[in-house]
Each structure stands twice: as C-alpha cells, then as structure tokens.
Amino acid sequence: MAALVLKKDRERSVLHRHPWIFSGGVHRVDAVPAGSIVTVQSHDGAVLGAGFYDPAHQIRCRLFHFGPLPASGFDEAYWTERLEKALLLRRALLPEKTTGFRLIHSESDGFPGLICDIYDRAAVLQIQHEGARNLLQIAASFLKARLTIHTLRVDDAWHVDGGEPVKLVEFVERGLRFKADLEGGQKTGFFLDQRENRRVVEERVAGRTVLNAFAYTGGFSAAALRGGAKSVLSVDLSDPALLLCEENVRLNAADAKHETLKADCFDYLREIEGGRFDAIILDPPAFAKTRSAVDRAARGYKDINLQAMKKIAPGGLLFTFSCSQHISTDLFRKILFAAATDAGRDVKIVDFLTQAPDHPISIYHPEGEYLKGCTLFVE
DSSP: OEEEEEOTTOOHHHHTTOOEEEGGGEEEEOOOOTTOEEEEEOTTOOEEEEEEEOTTSSEEEEEEEESSOOTTOSOHHHHHHHHHHHHHHHHHHSOSSOOEEEEEEGGGGTOTTEEEEEETTEEEEEEOSHHHHTTHHHHHHHHHHHHOOOEEEETTEEEESSSOOOOEEEEEETTEEEEEETTTSSTTSSOGGGHHHHHHHHHHOTTOEEEEETOTTOHHHHHHHHTTOSEEEEEESOHHHHHHHHHHHHHHHTTSOEEEEEOOHHHHHHHSOTTSOSEEEEOOOOSOSSGGGHHHHHHHHHHHHHHHHHHSOTTEEEEEEEOOTTSOHHHHHHHHHHHHHHHTOOEEEEEEEEOOTTSOOOTTOGGGOOOEEEEEEEO
16 A cells, blocks of 8 residues: 655644645655545554545545454455444434435535435435545445445436436425435535534524525525424525425425515625514625635625614524534634624624534534524614
C-alpha cells in the first residue's frame, strides 16, 4: 500500500482523529491515482492510519481509519461492518413511521466523500471523492440485502432491478407522507436534515398564520398544517418545487387552508404588510458555498431576518436557519443579533436547532456541522 508521509511535527491533528490532511502538511507521497488508499505515516515512519488520497485537492487525504492497520486490510467485511453500524445507529434514532433518512453521512460515519439517503425502497448516493467511488459495489450490495432497495441513483446514473426508474418516490416522515424528486430535486431530493425541526414547527404553530419562505417542496408547510396552523402560505421561485409542495400538502392536509406563491422571497419579505403572519419560517438555500462568499452571505441572512423581524406580528415565532457550512453557529447568532437590533424588536431565543440525528457530527470533525437554526419569539 502506498504511503503518505507527514512533515515533521504535523501529526497532532491525525492523533486527534481529525480526518483531513491538507497539502501543506505532506512531506512526500508515493505516486498513486486519485481515490487510492494510502497509509498515513508520521515523519519518523510511525503508521497513524489510512485514507483516500487526492493529489489535485487541497485536502490531500481524507482518513477513514486511525491507528494500526487491520490484518485483513480494507476488504468488503471491513466496510460492511461500518455499514451495519451506521444502520444500527439510524434504527436506534429514527422516529416511528419514518422511511426517509440518511444512512451514510460521509466522514461522520467513516465514509469520507460518500452520502447515502434512503427513500423507502429507493436510495440516492452522492460521490464527493474518488475514493468513495471504489465502495459503490459494496454499498449497493448492502442496500439490496439489508434494506431491500430496488432503485439506486448514483450521481446522474440509475440502477434499477427490473423496469424503469421511479424518479418521483413517496416516503414517510413521522407519519407524514411526502414525495421526493430524486432526479430534479435539490440535494438528494428532499431536506431530510430538517426532520426534527419540522417537528418543532408542528408543535409550535397551532392557530397561527404561517409564512413558509423558501418553501421548496413544502415539508415545513405540511408539518405546520398537521400541527393545527390556521393557514400556510408557501413561497418559492421554482415552479416544479411549488407543484410538488401542493401535492405534499394534499397528501397530508387536503382540506387545510394552504396557498402557494411564486416570488423572490427577498422581495416578498420587503413588500408584505406588517402583522399579516405570526409565524415565519426562513429556510433558504446555502448562501455561502465557499469561504470567499461568507461576507456576502452574511448580508443576505441579515436582510431576510431583518425583514421578517420587522414584519412579523407581535408575539410571533420566527424559525430561521442557515445550511451554509462556512457560516458558523456563532456567526449566525451574531447575524440574528444585528438583525434584531436594527429591527428594534425585543427578541428571545426559545430553541436552538440543528441537523437531524441521522446526520451525526463527529466530535473530531466539527466541519460536519452545517445546519444551524433558532426559534425566535418576537414581542
């Protein structure tokens, strides 16, 4: 097996089980293709672990194993054991009547660069590193054997056991029925990471008039209506998303008062009259996909939260989120503080919100925490 040797005194992060080795920490590495497994060694030759190598990326190696190497190597049994552990964790954490969940959450589950989301009997795999591509056959066999998956989407390719792929699939979340577009939708088709936050909304909005901004396919809208919301307006710029939003609401609350509106949420928040809504949900797409975009993203987050705080009725609840990994939890709360100050409203935090537990965060890899949010009470 090829070796990656660290520069002198650069092994501390590996000993602390952080899975990333950056180019600046590499002393030398054997010539191997992207995605190859390499042993990671200290400058004096001690074996520290193993990971996937990428000569073209700033993160040269993504470790999946720490300490002495297993005697049998990294064979199918090694990876199948990890898949079993990931499945066991989900079965312990998932609520009843839930068939949509994340099975593999990249580094947090010991599979750097691999995402696997389950939608009943369909699965979507996203490959974010060439090393993960080498695990596809093992993962596919496991999914078929242990979860009876018959439809598999890997990046843009479909793998179906007989017949044509069903690209619009139905699954269940805490008893709510949803349809997800596995081909044309955002992420893998649905925002599974917001499951517990939809529960929070459902528990808080009885009798309230709700605005769901950046509604996408209506997950929060359906949850709010089941929770007894007086009415919900779902606003988004995407026609396909709004059509699926209407379908998802019909599946769960056919007789509820629900409307959709195609509009730019930034503009809509500025234009609405104050006091119309006493619950507002802000779940925008990631504004900062790179570190260089953080300043601009912070202004965007402040803008929508400022407008929401200005316009929400007294005693209103604002559920606000950022899914930008480069916007830290501390920065997001500072943005909310600045928005509240400019709005001139008395604002209290009543919930700290994060990603669902099937999107776990390794304590050694804080970069795995990307979704942060708050429930705010605006007097």
